[in-house]
Amino acid sequence: xxKLALLSIVSAVGCASTHASVEVNSAQQAxxxxxxxxxxxxxxxxxxxxxxxxxxxxxxxxxxxxxRKVFARMGEPGSSRLVLICREADVNGxxxxxxxxxxDNEGRSLREDVDRxxxxxxxxxxxxxxxxxxxQEFDDNFDGRIETKIYYDNGKPSxxxxxxxxxxxxxxxxxxxxxxxDGGKTVRMGTDLDGDARVDRWDRDAAWKKSQExxxxxxxxxxx
Ligand SMILES: [Ca+2]
Ligand SMILES: [Ca+2]
Ligand SMILES: [Ca+2]
Numbered sequence: 001x002x003k004l005a006l007l008s009i010v011s012a013v014g015c016a017s018t019h020a021s022v023e024v025n026s027a028q029q030a031x032x033x034x035x036x037x038x039x040x041x042x043x044x045x046x047x048x049x050x051x052x053x054x055x056x057x058x059x060x061x062x063x064x065x066x067x068r069k070v071f072a073r074m075g076e077p078g079s080s081r082l083v084l085i086c087r088e089a090d091v092n093g094x095x096x097x098x099x100x101x102x103x104d105n106e107g108r109s110l111r112e113d114v115d116r117x118x119x120x121x122x123x124x125x126x127x128x129x130x131x132x133x134x135x136q137e138f139d140d141n142f143d144g145r146i147e148t149k150i151y152y153d154n155g156k157p158s159x160x161x162x163x164x165x166x167x168x169x170x171x172x173x174x175x176x177x178x179x180x181x182d183g184g185k186t187v188r189m190g191t192d193l194d195g196d197a198r199v200d201r202w203d204r205d206a207a208w209k210k211s212q213e214x215x216x217x218x219x220x221x222x223x224x
Contacts (some may be wrong), residue, residue, distance in 0.1 A: 044102050045070050045086035053082065066090040074105060083107050092118060117142050157181050166194055182208060
């Protein structure tokens with residue numbers, strides 16, 4: 001907290017001393033600073049917006065900042081507080097940010113975007129509702145198109161949709177494989193073979209199928 005307080009003082013002093021001579025001095029440096037303040041591009045990572053502060057941290061010990069946080073000032077002057085709304089992280093030490101998590105005004109997770117192969121393009125999206133994970137989307141082969149969506153229920157994967165044939169367009173998600181999970185296992189899988197969005201073949205886990213067919217007379221024998 002002391003560090004934050006110090007940072008806000010430093011940024012206030014910085015604003016006050018923006019003389020014309022400084023601006024002329026190095027437009028390039030200013031542009032670079034501006035880019036740093038805007039972050040990776042998400043509007044909530046942009047610390048140039050009013051009532052925002054950003055700070056950078058070196059968590060790996062190589063003197064290069066690898067985590068950047070943006071805070072929004074919430075509440076009335078005098079009783080305001082800082083809420084974390086963006087966290088950007090560099091995971092391979094090259095200074096670029098590969099993991100960006102966005103938070104709502106209550107500090108709950110909204111979204112996380114990850115560039116897993118460090119090519120500058122996001123290939124994994126995680127979507128949250130009320131701070132809980134509800135969906136993940138994956139570009140599995142890093143070609144810029146989503147192949148897999150996993151849906152979550154109470155924090156656990158409940159089903160997946162896959163576009164195996166690559167029929168999806170940016171405007172339309174066209175999966176051809178539907179998988180249903182139970183206790184961390186795939187218990188049921190439907191495949192659309194001819195692309196009409198209807199399942200042509202169902203595969204079911206034999207044990208799960210048996211358990212579904214049995215009358216639910218006892219739960220004592222269940223081992224989960
Ligand atoms: Ca990528
Ligand atoms: Ca892809
Ligand atoms: Ca079909």
